[in-house]
Amino acid sequence: MTYVLEILGDKWTxxxxxxxxxKGCCQYKQxxxxxxxxxxxxxxxxxxxxxQHGLIxxxxxxxxxxxKLYHLTEKGLDxxxxxxxxxxxxxxxxxxxxxxxxxxxxxxxRFDEAVQIVRKEYLNNCHVH
Amino acid sequence: MTYVLEILGDKWTxxxxxxxxxKGCCQYKQxxxxxxxxxxxxxxxxxxxxxQHGLIxxxxxxxxxxxKLYHLTEKGLDxxxxxxxxxxxxxxxxxxxxxxxxxxxxxxxRFDEAVQIVRKEYLNNCHVH
DNA sequence: TTAATTGCTTGTTAATTGCAAGTAATTAGT
DNA sequence: ACTAATTACTTGCAATTAACAAGCAATTAA
Numbered sequence: 486m487t488y489v490l491e492i493l494g495d496k497w498t499x500x501x502x503x504x505x506x507x508k509g510c511c512q513y514k515q516x517x518x519x520x521x522x523x524x525x526x527x528x529x530x531x532x533x534x535x536x537q538h539g540l541i542x543x544x545x546x547x548x549x550x551x552x553k554l555y556h557l558t559e560k561g562l563d564x565x566x567x568x569x570x571x572x573x574x575x576x577x578x579x580x581x582x583x584x585x586x587x588x589x590x591x592x593x594x595r596f597d598e599a600v601q602i603v604r605k606e607y608l609n610n611c612h613v614h
Numbered sequence: 615m616t617y618v619l620e621i622l623g624d625k626w627t628x629x630x631x632x633x634x635x636x637k638g639c640c641q642y643k644q645x646x647x648x649x650x651x652x653x654x655x656x657x658x659x660x661x662x663x664x665x666q667h668g669l670i671x672x673x674x675x676x677x678x679x680x681x682k683l684y685h686l687t688e689k690g691l692d693x694x695x696x697x698x699x700x701x702x703x704x705x706x707x708x709x710x711x712x713x714x715x716x717x718x719x720x721x722x723x724r725f726d727e728a729v730q731i732v733r734k735e736y737l738n739n740c741h742v743h
Numbered sequence: 744t745t746a747a748t749t750g751c752t753t754g755t756t757a758a759t760t761g762c763a764a765g766t767a768a769t770t771a772g773t
Numbered sequence: 774a775c776t777a778a779t780t781a782c783t784t785g786c787a788a789t790t791a792a793c794a795a796g797c798a799a800t801t802a803a
Contacts, residue, residue, distance in 0.1 A: 679800055
């Protein structure tokens with residue numbers, strides 16, 4: 486449990502993974518624009534640590550040499566259940582949640598299916614694995 | 615999702631909840647001794663915030679007036695699935711994990727049951743709900 | 744009635760974050 | 774070919790936060 490906290494015990498780290506999973510972010514620029522205002526030095530630091538811990542990989546974009554592509558590894562993808570449960574919890578208790586009733590019911594009734602969907606969606610869209 | 619991070623996006627907050635769930639901590643002193651070295655001002659701050667957010671309650675110990683008892687609310691207990699998934703993830707990837715094979719297999723095969731067990735154990739031991 | 748115990752608060756120092764600016768490598772436009 | 778953008782960073786500094794140490798009020802035990 487200390488292990489998770491070492492890696493994820495930080496707001497931005499969590500947001501980076503969320504943006505990769507749910508918004509398809511895979512570039513530095515996208516994180517800067519999407520994450521609710523990460524400072525660029527913090528983003529660089531967190532991407533580095535996530536890479537060192539084996540949750541994401543970095544590679545040059547073969548189609549544009551000045552861009553890098555960031556992708557979740559299996560280890561990173563295995564956080565989907567935890568994250569989806571936290572999403573569900575937010576939906577239950579956040580008075581300003583944006584989650585629809587339909588999504589909440591799906592998370593309540595067919596959670597494991599939801600995990601698989603998120604995983605497959607990610608893998609289909611990132612064109613790496 | 616931003617909602618969870620506002621509340622839990624902090625190492626110590628998470629450890630407090632973990633200690634309540636798995637170590638039966640319900641007193642200030644116990645957190646100081648158990649949490650891997652929280653500073654007392656930080657602990658006071660986090661307990662206050664957890665209370666304000668409705669994840670825990672504080673009450674005077676009826677048997678000892680200088681002590682307070684901290685307990686998880688339903689809202690706090692509803693984090694058990696998220697936390698157990700993180701525990702499971704740690705068990706999978708932390709090379710120094712202390713989780714036994716038996717526990718890991720139980721988490722893999724009968725996760726929902728594990729959630730119920732943790733919940734019931736907590737409620738049985740805290741003598742409040 | 745003195746000494747512990749418990750749950751804090753208040754400084755002060757050290758570490759971390761956030762912001763602004765700048766840089767190297769690559770690509771696009773003229 | 775040359776200039777201007779774009780992308781992924783780094784660096785320096787101010788502001789915020791955390792960690793450490795000490796102290797304090799309320800209650801209880803000796």
